[in-house]
Amino acid sequence: MQKHYLLTPGPTPIPPEVALKEALPILHHRTNEFGTIYKDVVEGLKYVFQTKNEVYLLAASGTGSMEMAIANLLSPDDEIIVASCGNFGDRWIKIAQSYGVNVISTSVEWGKVVNPAEIEKALKENPNVKAVYTTFTETSTGVVNDIKKIGEVVAKTNAVLVVDAISGLAGQEFRTDDWKIDVVVSGSQKGFMLAPGLAFISFSEKAWKLTEASKLPKFYFDIKKYKKSYATNETPFTPPVTLIVALQESIRLIKERGIENMWNDYKLLAKAARSAMKALGLELFGEVPCEVVTSACVPTEIGGKIVKTLREKYGVSIAGGQGNLKGKIIRFAHMGYIGKADLLVGFACLEMTLAELGFNVEKGKAVAAAEAALLDS
Amino acid sequence: MQKHYLLTPGPTPIPPEVALKEALPILHHRTNEFGTIYKDVVEGLKYVFQTKNEVYLLAASGTGSMEMAIANLLSPDDEIIVASCGNFGDRWIKIAQSYGVNVISTSVEWGKVVNPAEIEKALKENPNVKAVYTTFTETSTGVVNDIKKIGEVVAKTNAVLVVDAISGLAGQEFRTDDWKIDVVVSGSQKGFMLAPGLAFISFSEKAWKLTEASKLPKFYFDIKKYKKSYATNETPFTPPVTLIVALQESIRLIKERGIENMWNDYKLLAKAARSAMKALGLELFGEVPCEVVTSACVPTEIGGKIVKTLREKYGVSIAGGQGNLKGKIIRFAHMGYIGKADLLVGFACLEMTLAELGFNVEKGKAVAAAEAALLDS
Numbered sequence: 136m137q138k139h140y141l142l143t144p145g146p147t148p149i150p151p152e153v154a155l156k157e158a159l160p161i162l163h164h165r166t167n168e169f170g171t172i173y174k175d176v177v178e179g180l181k182y183v184f185q186t187k188n189e190v191y192l193l194a195a196s197g198t199g200s201m202e203m204a205i206a207n208l209l210s211p212d213d214e215i216i217v218a219s220c221g222n223f224g225d226r227w228i229k230i231a232q233s234y235g236v237n238v239i240s241t242s243v244e245w246g247k248v249v250n251p252a253e254i255e256k257a258l259k260e261n262p263n264v265k266a267v268y269t270t271f272t273e274t275s276t277g278v279v280n281d282i283k284k285i286g287e288v289v290a291k292t293n294a295v296l297v298v299d300a301i302s303g304l305a306g307q308e309f310r311t312d313d314w315k316i317d318v319v320v321s322g323s324q325k326g327f328m329l330a331p332g333l334a335f336i337s338f339s340e341k342a343w344k345l346t347e348a349s350k351l352p353k354f355y356f357d358i359k360k361y362k363k364s365y366a367t368n369e370t371p372f373t374p375p376v377t378l379i380v381a382l383q384e385s386i387r388l389i390k391e392r393g394i395e396n397m398w399n400d401y402k403l404l405a406k407a408a409r410s411a412m413k414a415l416g417l418e419l420f421g422e423v424p425c426e427v428v429t430s431a432c433v434p435t436e437i438g439g440k441i442v443k444t445l446r447e448k449y450g451v452s453i454a455g456g457q458g459n460l461k462g463k464i465i466r467f468a469h470m471g472y473i474g475k476a477d478l479l480v481g482f483a484c485l486e487m488t489l490a491e492l493g494f495n496v497e498k499g500k501a502v503a504a505a506e507a508a509l510l511d512s
Numbered sequence: 513m514q515k516h517y518l519l520t521p522g523p524t525p526i527p528p529e530v531a532l533k534e535a536l537p538i539l540h541h542r543t544n545e546f547g548t549i550y551k552d553v554v555e556g557l558k559y560v561f562q563t564k565n566e567v568y569l570l571a572a573s574g575t576g577s578m579e580m581a582i583a584n585l586l587s588p589d590d591e592i593i594v595a596s597c598g599n600f601g602d603r604w605i606k607i608a609q610s611y612g613v614n615v616i617s618t619s620v621e622w623g624k625v626v627n628p629a630e631i632e633k634a635l636k637e638n639p640n641v642k643a644v645y646t647t648f649t650e651t652s653t654g655v656v657n658d659i660k661k662i663g664e665v666v667a668k669t670n671a672v673l674v675v676d677a678i679s680g681l682a683g684q685e686f687r688t689d690d691w692k693i694d695v696v697v698s699g700s701q702k703g704f705m706l707a708p709g710l711a712f713i714s715f716s717e718k719a720w721k722l723t724e725a726s727k728l729p730k731f732y733f734d735i736k737k738y739k740k741s742y743a744t745n746e747t748p749f750t751p752p753v754t755l756i757v758a759l760q761e762s763i764r765l766i767k768e769r770g771i772e773n774m775w776n777d778y779k780l781l782a783k784a785a786r787s788a789m790k791a792l793g794l795e796l797f798g799e800v801p802c803e804v805v806t807s808a809c810v811p812t813e814i815g816g817k818i819v820k821t822l823r824e825k826y827g828v829s830i831a832g833g834q835g836n837l838k839g840k841i842i843r844f845a846h847m848g849y850i851g852k853a854d855l856l857v858g859f860a861c862l863e864m865t866l867a868e869l870g871f872n873v874e875k876g877k878a879v880a881a882a883e884a885a886l887l888d889s
Contacts, residue, residue: 137545139537146538146753157534157754160516161523161707163829168514194573194709195732196749202732233731324750330538332571332709332752352729354610355572355579372573373701375709375752376523377534452540 140451142481144274144302144428146324146331147471149381150388153328156381164376170368172383177365179386180335183304183327183394184319186311188337191361194375197301197322200334202230203356204297204318208266208342210350211235216257216267216294218242218249218285222275222457223299227268234351239264245460246276248423251284258292265345266295266317272303275457277430277466278421279307286315295342301325305389306427306470308398317342323378326397326427328385328471333378401426404469404478407508411482412467414504415489415496420464427470428454437492438462441485444492449484475509517828519858521651521679521805523701523708524848526758527765530705533758541753547745549760554742556763557712560681560704560771561696563688565714568738571752574678574699577711579607580733581674581695585643585719587727588612593634593644593671595619595626595662599652599834600676604645611728616641622837623653624799628661635669642722643672643694649680652834654807654843655798656684663692672719678702682766683804683847685775694719700755703774703804705762705848710755778803781846781855784885788859789844791881792866792873797841804847805831814869815839818862821869826861852886 141148162169173192180190193199205227209215212235217227219242231238239261241253249269258264267289272279282298289296295317300309304319305326311319317339324331338346338358346358360371389397408429412419417431424430433441439462442455454466467485469478482501489496518525539546550569557567570576582604586592589612594604596619608615616638618630626646635641644666649656659675666673672694677686681696682703688696694716701708715723715735723735737748766774785806789796794808801807810818816839819832831843844862846855859878866873 139539141538141540143540145750146540149538149754151535154535154537154754157707158528158531160531161518161526162516163518163520163523164708166823166829194571194576196571196751198749199571199732230731233734234729322750330534330752330754331541331750332755352611354607355576356732357610372575373522373699373708374573375707375755377531377707377755378709378752446543452543 137450140477140480142468142473142477143452143454144325144466144468144470147328147468147473149330150328150385150472153381153385153388156384157330157377159380161376162380164374165369169376172380173368176379176383176386179390183386183389184311184337185309185313186337188311188339189362189365190335190337191358191365192370192374192379193334193361194332194372195334196331197320197334198226199356200320200322200336201226201299203336203358204320205230205234205236206351206353206356207349207358208295208345209234209236210348212237213265214239214261214263216241216254216264218254218267218269220247220249220270220276220278220280221245221273223273224270227299246278246421248278249280251281251288254285255288258288258294264294266297268297271298271300271309272307272425272427274302274428274466276421276460277425277428278423279303279425282309282316283314290315295339295345302470303425303427305394305397306401307425311337323382326470327382328388329382330378332375333382401469403509403512404475405429407478407505408467408469410508411501411505414501415486428466428468430464430466432463433465434494435462437494440492441465441488444488445484448488451481451484453481478505514827517854517857519828519830519845519850519854521702521831521843521845521847524705524845524850526707527705527762527849530758530762530765533761534707534754536757538753539757541751542746546753549757550745553756553760553763556767560763560766561688561714562686562690563714565688565716566739566742567712567714568735568742569747569751569756570711570738571709571749572711573708574697574711575603576733577697577699577713578603578676580713580735581697582607582611582613583728583730583733584726584735585672585722586611586613587725589614590642591616591638591640593618593631593641595631595644595646597624597626597647597653597655597657598622598650600650601647604676623655623797625655626657628658628665631662632665635665635671641671643674645674648675648677648686649684649802649804651679651805651843653798653837654802654805655800656680656802659686659693660691667692672722679847680802680804682771682774683778684802688714700759703847704759705765706759707755709752710759778846780886780889781852782806784855784882785844785846787881787885788878791878792863805843805845807841807843809840810842811871812839814871817869818842818865821865822861825865828858828861830858855882
């Protein structure tokens with residue numbers, strides 16, 4: 136009977152009208168009926184991605200679409216630049232190295248944002264670089280990178296720009312075409328308000344040219360297979376039908392609200408979350424905080440216990456730090472189907488949790504700060 | 513308002529009690545609550561696989577688990593034997609060739625079953641072969657291979673046996689350990705009565721040894737990552753939570769019925785389906801018919817229209833032929849959540865469809881034959 140409040144950066148809560156679509160009788164995937172849904176979903180994805188490029192769907196975690204963006208663009212011993220600022224950025228390096236690709240790193244310390252000038256310098260010094268890989272919102276630390284600026288830098292070269300927008304898409308301003316991003320990968324379980332299991336990838340013309348020369352082995356992740364099936368509103372392998380049917384509903388909700396309104400909604404939630412953290416006396420973590428998750432430093436003596444206590448006593452799930460940040464930060468998500476009231480629930484329970492763990496906290500203060508920020512919009 | 517009757521070899525219908533689990537509020541995947549479900553599901557999978565080996569889950573179509581079985585066992589230029597008898601067997605060849613693996617084929621014409629003696633001969637002639645890849649029930653043609661016999665042959669050598677049991681598992685007698693199968697791959701959308709999007713793979717000790725030498729590149733499909741997370745009831749990447757929660761329910765249903773009873777249930781349905789096809793004057797296709805799908809030859813002049821007419825006029829989905837068999841056979845599934853009454857619905861509508869298409873059919877005869885077979889149990 137524990138009631139759950141999910142304030143984690145993925146999976147995020149699913150609106151009931153979306154969740155119920157998952158329970159509808161299943162359709163066969165090689166039918167006109169499913170094809171119509173698939174086509175509608177693809178158009179919706181293009182809207183959320185803000186792109187005219189095709190967007191492909193596959194059954195995989197977000198990491199699967201990241202691997203797709205490595206395996207289809209490169210050959211062994213190719214050079215790439217990875218600009219990482221956290222755990223998910225580092226994943227680009229690990230995938231590339233698994234495939235024998237040479238990584239030139241312009242990575243920065245976790246908590247910082249990547250430096251477009253460093254990428255520019257690395258591109259000049261390494262004219263053979265095939266692609267630059269980076270992250271939009273890095274949820275492991277809670278920062279957002281200046282993808283628009285990076286897009287300007289990379290577009291002037293022969294390299295393509297690949298961005299992991301798994302957590303930020305539909306949560307914070309992101310414009311694939313205007314920002315000149317060649318490949319964007321994303322997943323279902325964050326801003327799309329859906330269960331995990333579906334991944335997305337968009338490919339520009341410039342990126343398609345690279346696929347012609349790519350010699351890395353691939354089969355399930357071979358994007359040419361997806362492009363071929365796309366022409367008939369199909370996927371090369373049996374797709375996760377129920378998730379795609381549910382995605383149509385969540386895209387309908389996104390369109391109804393309007394993507395720019397959604398960006399503004401989360402911007403406000405982010406402002407309120409930052410105010411609440413400060414009111415608790417917790418220092419914000421991250422050079423440029425993103426608008427889908429708020430990270431704050433916590434005293435290391437209670438750092439490991441906050442997430443556990445919140446979940447076990449109140450059913451509230453937030454996230455702790457990853458890697459070296461374990462026990463040092465907490466991460467409070469405001470993406471997808473998380474609203475104002477959820478934020479207040481989260482901070483009220485966080486106040487009680489901190490008090491229980493012996494942290495000096497003035498009860499109600501974080502909630503008051505969040506309320507003030509929310510009312511100030 | 514079109515009512516759908518799914519009699520296709522995947523996706524198959526989903527029991528409402530399973531489908532509704534997909535709609536439950538989503539759990540976070542790094543919690544004890546999800547861990548408990550995950551552990552229960554894994555135990556259930558072991559029961560269905562009839563194995564003591566560990567069974568791993570991943571977000572992917574079944575093909576993803578096939579690729580996992582290539583990428584983790586082999587290195588470039590390794591030699592393998594593929595014994596294919598249809599479209600899905602041929603997929604082993606395509607995946608292996610994508611990775612630069614040398615394939616020795618003991619494949620047979622579509623419709624035949626693979627020959628254990630040929631595999632034995634090929635193993636003797638090629639002592640460096642690392643693995644033998646084959647298919648349990650080949651749904652593209654409707655036959656079942658003698659995996660038990662192949663297991664005896666391969667177990668005597670250093671090679672490992674890898675079996676695609678995507679469509680046959682939970683539908684027809686299959687015993688991973690007793691039949692000495694090292695690697696078994698499967699998926700959620702057939703005998704497991706679940707939506708597509710989840711794939712499974714089991715690994716024997718003998719197979720684990722091969723993974724140590726494997727040099728093919730992999731990241732998302734790297735089974736060592738899955739093994740590591742398995743120890744704490746987790747997956748390396750965000751799993752398809754709603755599908756796993758629903759899988760717990762479908763496994764509960766399978767256990768309640770008992771796996772051997774299920775095998776017998778489908779055996780009876782297969783018998784009835786064969787009787788019905790014969791009563792229609794349609795010749796059965798396939799050297800050794802499997803018990804999860806029944807294939808029959810149809811007159812080529814109407815072959816392409818049967819599936820379309822059945823679906824559009826009556827909402828009944830069956831499958832046609834693939835590849836060279838397109839327009840030449842129909843495939844009628846009796847796997848997963850397909851029962852006696854569904855079979856009768858399917859054949860009654862097939863009778864009407866054939867009559868409409870100008871085929872000389874005695875109305876009611878196929879249904880009568882199916883009824884007789886069902887009553888004869």
